[in-house]
Structure formats: C-alpha cells, structure tokens
Amino acid sequence: MDIQKYNVNQHLIETLLSWIKSGEIAIPEIQRPFVWDGAKVRDLMDSLYQGYPIGYIITWRNPNIRLKDGSTSEGKKILIDGQQRVTALTAAILGDYVINKNYKRVRIKIAFNPIQEKFAVQTPVIVKDKQWIPDISKVLSGQINSFNFTNDFINNNPDLNQDDIVRAINKLFNLAKKQIGLIDLAADLDIETVTEIFIRINSQGVILSQADFVMSKxxxxxxxxxxxxxxxxxxxxxxxxxxxxxxxxxxxxxxxxxxxxxxxxxxxxxxxxxxxxxxxxxxxxxxxxxxxxxxxxxxxxxxxxxxxxxxxxxxxxxxxxxxxxxxxxxxxxxxxxxxxxxxxxxxxxxxxxxxxxxxxxxxxxxxxxxxxxxxxxxxxxxxxxxxxxxxxxxxxxxxxxxxxxxxxxxxxxxxxxxxxxxxxxxxxxxELSQAFWNASLVQSLNTSVTSSPYFHVYLASQVRANDKGFLSKEITVGDLLTYRGDIHHIFPRNYLKKAGLPRGKYNQIANYVYMQQEVNIKVGAKAPSVYFGEILDQCNGSLLKYGGINELDELKINLIQNCIPESIFTMNIDHYDEFLLLRRKLMANKMREYYFSL
Structure with missing residues (x-):
C-alpha cells in the first residue's frame, strides 16, 4: 500500500501565525531577505479581504531524533515554501519588522479605507486622513476592542454611512479568520521526493535548490x-x-x-x-x-x-x-x-x-x-x-x-x-592526450561565443606569459583585460561583412584579439594584407600609424604572442578560412604549453 507523502489542511491565518510565534513552525531568521515591496503586501491583504485564495504554504517536518538519554525529541516543522507570503502576513497583521533585500530592518504598514474598501501602503497623507485606518496591524494584532474602535471611527467620520463602515471594519477584523492551505510533508521523505512534490504543487515551477533545504535545516x-x-x-x-x-x-x-x-x-x-x-x-x-x-x-x-x-x-x-x-x-x-x-x-x-x-x-x-x-x-x-x-x-x-x-x-x-x-x-x-590538444581543442575553438571557456583559457595563457596586446608595444593583454579593453577583429568585421560573410562567420574566436581601441580605429575595414603592409612600412622607418612597434623583430614577437600566422602579411578575404584554421592550431598549441607550465 502506498504511504501518504503529505497531508493538506486548511487553517485559520491566526492559527498559522500563532504556530510561527510559538516556534512550532520554524522560519529561518534570514532564510532569504523579504523581496516583496509594499504593493505586493497590499495586494495580498486585498485578496484575503475579497475572499480570494492566496495559495498553499509547504512545511516539512524534521524527523524525530533519539536523544543521548534515550528519549525522543519530536521534530519541528520547517517552512520550505511560502516565506514571502508568511512574512507579508506577519508584517501586515502582527506589525512585525522584516529584513528587506538590502538587509535593512523595516516596517511595512498597510492602510485600509472602510468607505472605499481599499488597501494602500501607508503614506504621510493617509496618516492625516480620518477616512483611513493608517496601520491595520493596530487593528488585527488583537490588542484593540473592535466595538470601541468602530465607534471611534464613526465619530471621526459622522457624515459617512454608518452601516457600510461597520460592515467593512468587521470584515477587516475577521481577516485573520480567513483560511490558508498548509501542505505538511512527511518527515521520512527523502529530499528528491520533497523536491518533486514541491515542483508539482508550485504552479510557477520554481525549483527549490537543495542548498535552500540545507539552509532551512x-x-x-x-x-x-x-x-x-x-x-x-x-x-x-x-x-x-x-x-x-x-x-x-x-x-x-x-x-x-x-x-x-x-x-x-x-x-x-x-x-x-x-x-x-x-x-x-x-x-x-x-x-x-x-x-x-x-x-x-x-x-x-x-x-x-x-x-x-x-x-x-x-x-x-x-x-x-x-x-x-x-x-x-x-x-x-x-x-x-x-x-x-x-x-x-x-x-x-x-x-x-x-x-x-x-x-x-x-x-x-x-x-x-x-x-x-x-x-x-x-x-x-x-x-x-x-x-x-x-x-x-x-x-x-x-x-x-x-x-x-x-x-x-x-x-x-x-x-x-x-x-x-x-x-x-x-x-x-x-583526457588531455595529444588528440585533445591537436584535434578536439582545435575544433572547440570553432565558435563565435566570447564567453567560451576555451577562449578564457587562451586569454589566461596570454596573461600568464605577460604577452602584449595585438600590435601594442607596451600595453599587455592583462592590462587590457583589467582596464576593460575591447575585443577586436584581426580580419576587420566591416571588411568581412562587405564580403557577404554572416555574423557567425566573422565573429569567430580565432578572429578575436585584445587590441587598443585607437589601433583598431586605424585598421578600419582594411584587408590584413593592406594594413600589415603599412605596419611593415613603419618598421622600415615610416611614421608610426598602428601602435608603437617600429622593429620587424618586435612585430614578429607580437604576432607569436597573439598566435597570428606569419602568412597574415599577404592575406585577404580568399584566405580567411585558412587563417582561422591556422590560428586555432596556434592557439591550441599555446594553451598546451601554458597548461604544462602551470
């Protein structure tokens, strides 16, 4: 026979709140900050007042534990779903403070207008308006006589319909007598079953993490x-x-x-x-x-x-x-x-x-x-x-x-x-055999995603080697990463777009470098053969145009550091696929050398 995994009961809200105050249902003190704003608390109160359902809360009973003296301690119930609603109820009805998303201790005060039968978040204007009850917790916390309170309100508003006021205030006083559904999960359920039940019951399909269960425990x-x-x-x-x-x-x-x-x-x-x-x-x-x-x-x-x-x-x-x-x-x-x-x-x-x-x-x-x-x-x-x-x-x-x-x-x-x-x-x-470095990793670099883990390992290899940015004389890849430098294209993006290449083709990891923006602007939409021809000129005594490199040996070192094949000097659109493959192999080889240097 199947064992019932949980039971479902309706309880008065005042009963639920009394269990929470007595500790029979344990709510972790800072289980998660209260993320609802005042408007959501107001809407919850309105739903209760109008008689609309406000969903179920879910508790999971701790198992009974055998104590050292041989006796048994009965486990408490832990609230595992519904904390925002329960916290909203304790704030609005009992006047409890909440810890907001900024971890500050605040009061959320909900006001009620018996004439309009309308709830609102308290404001200075509402506090001064005699037609409003500025804080319903003063009414609902059980410390005020309803008859006296209603009489005082009527005396302060003599021109209004007394019957309507009495009816609305009585309805407000009975707010805590409304019911809420409580799903109580059995103590002997394993966490996977609890998670499954939670997902099936929770209409929003929110997945409760196992870390949340741990934190509740x-x-x-x-x-x-x-x-x-x-x-x-x-x-x-x-x-x-x-x-x-x-x-x-x-x-x-x-x-x-x-x-x-x-x-x-x-x-x-x-x-x-x-x-x-x-x-x-x-x-x-x-x-x-x-x-x-x-x-x-x-x-x-x-x-x-x-x-x-x-x-x-x-x-x-x-x-x-x-x-x-x-x-x-x-x-x-x-x-x-x-x-x-x-x-x-x-x-x-x-x-x-x-x-x-x-x-x-x-x-x-x-x-x-x-x-x-x-x-x-x-x-x-x-x-x-x-x-x-x-x-x-x-x-x-x-x-x-x-x-x-x-x-x-x-x-x-x-x-x-x-x-x-x-x-x-x-x-x-x-897992890191020659086949991985020579084939698998090369293939993995065939992507346009800059958040690729392989691209980040490649950049880390450049940082560790203290490599200079592409065509940079002094500024390193580490500098460019630290100070929010930009990724640019070796084969310029606009050059490739004009040739009709799709986004996924011109935005390739193997076409990316960290480069100073001013150098990139000078490159513009030129073919590599064109702008590298001009870089060769500056290495032969012409005016500096692309960064500060003015020696051929220095240029070659920079290309090696950035895994650029030497054949880049003569490359144009016809060589783009060849370039991507050559560079992927050079990048993979650099990453292998980097890994075994760690």
Whole structure:
C-alpha cells in the first residue's frame, strides 16, 4: 500500500501565525531577505479581504531524533515554501519588522479605507486622513476592542454611512479568520521526493535548490547553533559583494557581531576583490565537500537531521557531530589567509578578472582542492601547481558543467583514496592526450561565443606569459583585460561583412584579439594584407600609424604572442578560412604549453 507523502489542511491565518510565534513552525531568521515591496503586501491583504485564495504554504517536518538519554525529541516543522507570503502576513497583521533585500530592518504598514474598501501602503497623507485606518496591524494584532474602535471611527467620520463602515471594519477584523492551505510533508521523505512534490504543487515551477533545504535545516536548529551558522553563511556571501554591509551587522545584529564567525569575516569590510564572490550555495558546497568527503547536498540535509545511514534512524549525536563539522568547514572557507591565498593562485594562472570565471562549480572545486591539500599538509609550492592545473583542467574539459554534484562526489572520494598527484596525472593521461590538444581543442575553438571557456583559457595563457596586446608595444593583454579593453577583429568585421560573410562567420574566436581601441580605429575595414603592409612600412622607418612597434623583430614577437600566422602579411578575404584554421592550431598549441607550465 502506498504511504501518504503529505497531508493538506486548511487553517485559520491566526492559527498559522500563532504556530510561527510559538516556534512550532520554524522560519529561518534570514532564510532569504523579504523581496516583496509594499504593493505586493497590499495586494495580498486585498485578496484575503475579497475572499480570494492566496495559495498553499509547504512545511516539512524534521524527523524525530533519539536523544543521548534515550528519549525522543519530536521534530519541528520547517517552512520550505511560502516565506514571502508568511512574512507579508506577519508584517501586515502582527506589525512585525522584516529584513528587506538590502538587509535593512523595516516596517511595512498597510492602510485600509472602510468607505472605499481599499488597501494602500501607508503614506504621510493617509496618516492625516480620518477616512483611513493608517496601520491595520493596530487593528488585527488583537490588542484593540473592535466595538470601541468602530465607534471611534464613526465619530471621526459622522457624515459617512454608518452601516457600510461597520460592515467593512468587521470584515477587516475577521481577516485573520480567513483560511490558508498548509501542505505538511512527511518527515521520512527523502529530499528528491520533497523536491518533486514541491515542483508539482508550485504552479510557477520554481525549483527549490537543495542548498535552500540545507539552509532551512541549519536555521531551524537551536540546539547546535544553527541560527549563528546560518547567519555566518548568509552574511559572508553578502559582505563579499557589499563590504559596506559590515557596519550594518555591527550596529543592528550585536549578538552576531560578538561571535567568532563575525571576527573571522571582518576582513571583508575592506575587500573590493570580485574575482570569486561566492553565494550561499557555493559556501555550503565547498565547506560540506571538504569536511564530509561527500558531494551531494542531500546527504548534508540527512546528516544535519541526525540520520544514521546504516540503521536508517535519526540520532542526536550524528546531528551534533554534523553541525560541528560543517561549522569547521565554514571557518576554513571564510578564513582570510585561505581565501586570499586561493585567489592569488587562481590569478597566478592568468584568471585576473571575474568575467574570466565562467564556471562557479569549477572554481568551487578548485577551492576544495586547496583546502584539502592544505589540511593534508601538502607542500605549498605543490598546492599552487595542483590547484592551478585542476582548475584549468576542469574548465577545458567542462568537468562540472553536466552533473556537478555527482562529479563533486566522485572526485572527492577519489582524492581520499589516492594521492592528488596520482589522481591528477590519471585525469591528464586520460583526457588531455595529444588528440585533445591537436584535434578536439582545435575544433572547440570553432565558435563565435566570447564567453567560451576555451577562449578564457587562451586569454589566461596570454596573461600568464605577460604577452602584449595585438600590435601594442607596451600595453599587455592583462592590462587590457583589467582596464576593460575591447575585443577586436584581426580580419576587420566591416571588411568581412562587405564580403557577404554572416555574423557567425566573422565573429569567430580565432578572429578575436585584445587590441587598443585607437589601433583598431586605424585598421578600419582594411584587408590584413593592406594594413600589415603599412605596419611593415613603419618598421622600415615610416611614421608610426598602428601602435608603437617600429622593429620587424618586435612585430614578429607580437604576432607569436597573439598566435597570428606569419602568412597574415599577404592575406585577404580568399584566405580567411585558412587563417582561422591556422590560428586555432596556434592557439591550441599555446594553451598546451601554458597548461604544462602551470
């Protein structure tokens, strides 16, 4: 017989709010900032008033845990969908403060006009208007006598229809008696089933990430410091993007400001580096994989619940140990020395700007490699080499682009079984063979997408080699990338367009270079044979026209650095396909030399 996976019930809104106030339903304190504006809260109140349904909220009961003394603790319900609606209800009806998307603590005050039966976000004009109830929470929070309130309102508006006012105010007072649907998911469901139910019920088809489940589990745990841990993850992610948020935490969350977590992340207040701005999902993934040697966040959900994978029971000791391990992982992640040294290694591989980092999972696992090797006491010089190589190998092979969790799980287990040096060698032998460099990579460069991982590895190879920009005497590719230089075409775009070539053909990676804009303007729409003829002239004593190169040997070095075939001097539209193939091969060869130099 099939077991019921969840039950559905209608509850009074006042009952739901009482459960939230008592903690029977746990809402993580900063589960996600409240992103609704006042108008959406107003619309929700209007829907309730008009008797329209406002959808279901979904809770998932934590499993019962066997305590150390042998007794059993009944699990709380965790809100996993409907936080915005529930927060809107607590704000409008109970008058609670909310944390807005800027992480500021604010009140959203909803006003009501009984004559027009209309809701509005409170304004100074409304506050002064006797025909409005300026803040419905004053009415609905249960601290005002409805009879006295209605009489006072009528006395302030003697010219209005009393029956209409009484009816509308009574209807307002009964707002919290309206019903809301609650879907309560069974405690023994696995995370995949919960996700499936969520998607099927949620008409918008929003996918709830497993990281969201983890964060809910963390924040709902009061016994092992879940609230603090949750804040540490959230605040670090926010500070990484907005360092000015530090002062807000210090002033408005004084309890957290006293914690070791806050002290350990305080370095971010002066940090403007944006190469790796991890979101809460990234922080969780790295900390979990490093500490637990597992890659699937669904396992972390189970472990934080105290799951014993062998006996299939839930035990307090396992939950406690899991929280401690995860906390250790977070401390290692946010540690200033670890974080900055890791970024230094990535930059030393030539990835110097955030726009070159296209795979968040690749950089996440590179950080895992760094943290694991450091914990193992590996030689620092070896750590640098291994982290650089693993990151570039991951990008070149798209290792974490398909099923990242499964690949994380596989890789971390392999790293535990054998030395990292041997594992890396094994992957290189299998996937970075001569066929990869000579054929597969050359073919992969046949694309027009500037966000291509192969193009970014090529640019990184130029940065690491300190190559000059195309036809530049002094300015490097690194300078052009750092200071927002532009990508230009070796065979000018307008030259190719006039010849009738389609966009996908003239916008090819093999036709791209980083070039100073003033040089590009001089090139205009000339054929390479034409403008290179003029560059040869300037190398033979003519006036400088294209950059500052005035020596033939210097020009040849520049062409080699930018993987331009020497036959460019005589090329025109008839040679374009030949040029693309030649340059792809030169680019692939440069990337091979770069990789093995890391």
């Amino acid at each position: 963390i924040a709902a745990n009061e016994t092992f410091g879940g609230q603090e841990l949750r804040k540490a993850i959230d605040y670090f992610s926010h500070l990484a993007v907005a360092p000015e948020f530090y002062q807000f935490i210090a002033e408005h969350d004084t309890d957290f400001a006293k914690t070791d977590y806050f002290q350990k992340m305080s370095w971010l207040k002066n940090e403007s580096e944006d190469l790796y701005d991890p979101k809460y999902t990234d922080v969780l993934r790295v900390a979990f994989t490093t500490q637990f040697n597992r890659g699937k966040l669904s396992d972390l959900v189970s472990l934080l619940s105290g799951r014993n994978f062998e006996t299939r029971t839930y035990e307090e000791e396992i939950a406690e140990a899991s929280f401690k391990k995860l906390s250790n992982g977070i401390h290692h992640f946010i540690n200033e020395t670890n974080f900055k040294r890791f970024l230094m290694i990535i930059k030393s591989a030539g990835f110097i700007t955030s726009k070159m980092i296209r795979s968040q999972n690749a950089i996440n696992f590179a950080y895992i490699v760094y943290l694991k090797l450091k914990a193992q006491g590996e030689n620092p010089a070896n750590i640098e080499t291994y982290v650089r190589r693993w990151y570039v190998y991951s990008v070149l092979t798209g290792r974490y682009s398909g099923s990242p969790e499964s690949m994380f799980d596989f890789d971390i287990r392999q790293i535990e079984l054998k030395s990292f040096k041997d594992y890396l060698q094994e992957k290189e032998d299998g």
